[in-house]
Amino acid sequence: MFFLQSLLSGILTGGVYALAGIGMSLVFGVMNISNFAHGDLMMLGMYLAYFAFTLLHIDPYISLLLIIPTAFLFGFIVEKVFIHRIISHPHQNQILLTIGLGLIMSNTALLAFTSDPKILTTSYSSSAVHILGGISLSVPLLLSFTITCGITGILFLFLSKTTTGLALWATSQNREAAQLMGINVAKMSAIAFGLGTALAATAGALIAPTYYIHPMAGHTFLLKAFTICVLGGLGSVVGAGVGGIIIGIVESMSSTYLSSDWKDVVVFIIFLVVLLLRPQGLLGKKGEQ
Amino acid sequence: MLNIKNLNAGYGEMPVLKNISITIAEGEIVSVVGSNGAGKSTLLKAISGLIKSKGIITYNNESLQALPAHAIVQRGIIHVPEGRKIFPEMSVIENLIMGGFLQRTDRKENMEKVFTLFPKLADRRNQLGGTMSGGEQQMLAIGRGLMGNPKLLLLDEPSLGLSPLFTEVVFTAIQTINKSGVTVLLVEQNVYQSLNISNRGYVIEIGSIVLTGTGEELLNNQDVKKAFLGM
Numbered sequence: 448m449f450f451l452q453s454l455l456s457g458i459l460t461g462g463v464y465a466l467a468g469i470g471m472s473l474v475f476g477v478m479n480i481s482n483f484a485h486g487d488l489m490m491l492g493m494y495l496a497y498f499a500f501t502l503l504h505i506d507p508y509i510s511l512l513l514i515i516p517t518a519f520l521f522g523f524i525v526e527k528v529f530i531h532r533i534i535s536h537p538h539q540n541q542i543l544l545t546i547g548l549g550l551i552m553s554n555t556a557l558l559a560f561t562s563d564p565k566i567l568t569t570s571y572s573s574s575a576v577h578i579l580g581g582i583s584l585s586v587p588l589l590l591s592f593t594i595t596c597g598i599t600g601i602l603f604l605f606l607s608k609t610t611t612g613l614a615l616w617a618t619s620q621n622r623e624a625a626q627l628m629g630i631n632v633a634k635m636s637a638i639a640f641g642l643g644t645a646l647a648a649t650a651g652a653l654i655a656p657t658y659y660i661h662p663m664a665g666h667t668f669l670l671k672a673f674t675i676c677v678l679g680g681l682g683s684v685v686g687a688g689v690g691g692i693i694i695g696i697v698e699s700m701s702s703t704y705l706s707s708d709w710k711d712v713v714v715f716i717i718f719l720v721v722l723l724l725r726p727q728g729l730l731g732k733k734g735e736q
Numbered sequence: 737m738l739n740i741k742n743l744n745a746g747y748g749e750m751p752v753l754k755n756i757s758i759t760i761a762e763g764e765i766v767s768v769v770g771s772n773g774a775g776k777s778t779l780l781k782a783i784s785g786l787i788k789s790k791g792i793i794t795y796n797n798e799s800l801q802a803l804p805a806h807a808i809v810q811r812g813i814i815h816v817p818e819g820r821k822i823f824p825e826m827s828v829i830e831n832l833i834m835g836g837f838l839q840r841t842d843r844k845e846n847m848e849k850v851f852t853l854f855p856k857l858a859d860r861r862n863q864l865g866g867t868m869s870g871g872e873q874q875m876l877a878i879g880r881g882l883m884g885n886p887k888l889l890l891l892d893e894p895s896l897g898l899s900p901l902f903t904e905v906v907f908t909a910i911q912t913i914n915k916s917g918v919t920v921l922l923v924e925q926n927v928y929q930s931l932n933i934s935n936r937g938y939v940i941e942i943g944s945i946v947l948t949g950t951g952e953e954l955l956n957n958q959d960v961k962k963a964f965l966g967m
Contacts, residue, residue: 610833610840617823617834623786624821629809629838629884 452582453703454696459588461695462595463653467668468675468687469599470646476619476682477639478534480541484549486669488644491552492518492651493660494560497567507567507656508590514652515645522644526637534636549665556662564659572656591653598649599688602642606684615639619682647672674718680731689729693717737762737919738783738795738813738888745782745789752778753789754943760888765910765920767930767951769964770940776923777818779940780890783921784808784815795888810838812887818896820877824866828857831865831876835883842885850879853909871902878909888919895926907933927964931955 471485492514499510529548533541575583606612618625618635626632650668658664675694679686694714701713721729738760746752752775760766768776782789785805793800800808809815823831832850836843851858854875860868865876874894881889891910895903907929914920924930931937931951939947939960947957954960961967 610837613826613830613833614837617826620823620825621821624817624823625834626786626805627784627809627815627817627821628834628880629806630834631804631806633804 448581449703451579453699455582455584456588457696457699458692459584459592459695460699461692462592463650463691464671464675464694465688465691466595466598466646466653467650467672468679468691469602469684470643470650471672472676472679472682472684472687473615473619473646474639474643475676476684477615478530478636479622480530480534480545481538481673482640482643483542483545483669484552485545485643485647485672486665486667487549487552488518488522488647488665489651489654489668489672490556490660490662490665491521492648493655493658493664494556494565495648496652496655497565497660500567500569506569507652508594511594511649511652514648518648519641519645521641521648523637523641525644526640530640531633531636549669553662553665560662562661562663564661567655567660569656585657587656591657594649594653598646602646603684611638671714674714677728678718678721680728683728683730686728686730738921739792740783741792743779743782743789743791743793745778745787745791747778747787752943753782755791756940756943756945758938758945760919760921762919763914763917764935765914765922765933767922767924767934767937768940769924769927769930769937769954771925771964773942774940775943776940777892778943780815780817780892780921780923783890784813786815806838809884812885813890814881814884814886814888815890816877816881816892816894818892820870820873822865822868822873822876822880824864826865828861828863828865828868828876831880832857832883835880837884839883839885843883846883846885850882853882853912854879871898871905874898874902874906875909878906878913882913886918888921889913891920891922893924894922895924895929903929927960928955931960 467489471482474480474482495514496507496510499505499513500507529544533544571586574586576586576589577583606616614630615635615638617628618630618632622632671694675690676687678693679690697714697717698710701710740756740758743753743756744751756779768779770776781787783793785800785803785808789801795811795813823834832847836846839846856872857875857879860872865873868876878894894906898906910920910922911933922930922934931954934951937949937951937954938945939954947954
């Protein structure tokens with residue numbers, strides 16, 4: 448019973464991690480940039496959900512309808528103003544720029560919202576559904592997971608069925624060949640970064656009801672998202688999805704059977720083992736970067 | 737149609753092309769032949785806007801150098817790159833759709849044309865590009881180029897690494913494409929076969945044009961015979 452309980456909670460949490468990982472992976476795939484501001488973009492999503500709830504009285508899951516387009520636009524503009532300048536530069540320059548952007552975001556949040564953690568409490572925050580006589584699943588986590596599945600499904604359809612989606616995917620496979628098809632790769636980069644930002648903010652908004660909201664919250668998630676991307680294979684959207692679920696399960700299992708202090712240790716041990724045995728990641732391809 | 741005058745181009749500080757001048761008239765097949773590293777691919781990349789260049793490149797009297805690569809494609813200059821560069825994780829159909837990214841209204845019709853030219857692609861329409869043989873990938877790369885309604889087709893070493901049988905298929909296809917009204921600029925190491933189907937040719941050596949003439953003239957030239965044909 449403990450095992451099933453732990454497995455199911457792990458999968459539910461992992462779904463949201465997957466969403467964060469997919470956003471990072473998409474940006475890496477299309478632009479070949481590791482976005483170290485990804486966690487801070489999640490933090491912005493958390494605050495957006497928080498203020499939509501406290502000021503506008505919009506349920507955090509409904510406010511996604513506002514958060515997603517806002518975050519997309521924000522990411523699109525950030526790409527056009529900052530990121531596109533360093534797209535063909537060495538990785539260390541890209542890392543410095545994205546870390547810098549992240550610091551500006553987290554410190555602005557610190558200035559504006561103070562370091563006091565905020566808690567988003569909805570009427571159903573602590574309610575749970577009981578299944579199979581004994582397993583309890585938190586309602587906010589269940590909702591988050593369902594929404595995550597929906598968004599991932601839509602994203603997958605977009606990437607595989609629409610011409611713009613295929614063009615994004617083509618750009619991630621071969622940027623130069625994509626240019627020769629007449630694809631405006633600069634525009635594709637801005638769209639990819641917009642989508643990555645929207646996914647990060649969505650993940651942030653989805654965990655807001657079950658997590659402390661504070662300006663530095665992004666840092667934990669950055670590390671997690673990065674681990675998920677590398678685990679699944681950098682640039683692989685499906686890989687990031689799988690990686691997210693794995694990390695969710697591993698965390699939940701180690702909290703149950705070891706102690707919650709050990710969960711990060713176990714995650715990183717697995718991470719290191721995968722890097723040693725399969726450096727291209729679980730679903731990545733050999734020889735890609 | 738295409739006019740190149742005193743073109744200089746290269747990668748970073750390294751110059752590759754030195755004062756190259758080439759003209760292509762509508763309806764021609766023009767070959768640029770030369771050994772590995774002579775600058776053939778660089779020439780095509782400069783035309784299609786993948787790299788910056790100095791000098792003059794005009795297409796129907798419009799300068800191409802200020803345009804981004806996708807705007808050059810929009811004008812009907814389609815570059816089929818060396819090494820095919822097909823999208824490995826996409827199916828044949830998806831690769832073709834990408835080729836017609838800017839020509840969505842003609843997609844169905846163009847796809848039929850590609851399948852008539854290369855029936856093998858029709859049989860493999862759902863196969864992933866990355867799992868196809870070199871020859872099939874080359875057909876796909878050319879087919880993908882045709883999806884963009886080319887007026888001027890730039891082909892970079894289409895016979896590289898192909899069996900004699902596939903080479904024959906590719907060269908026959910180039911002639912068929914040309915007869916349908918597409919001007920072709922062909923860059924090749926396969927000197928005999930490319931000059932054989934060309935109206936005119938240029939011989940390029942370490943970044944400079946050293947010889948030019950009709951295909952037949954070049955094939956009978958003593959220097960060409962000695963350097964490329966082993967005679």
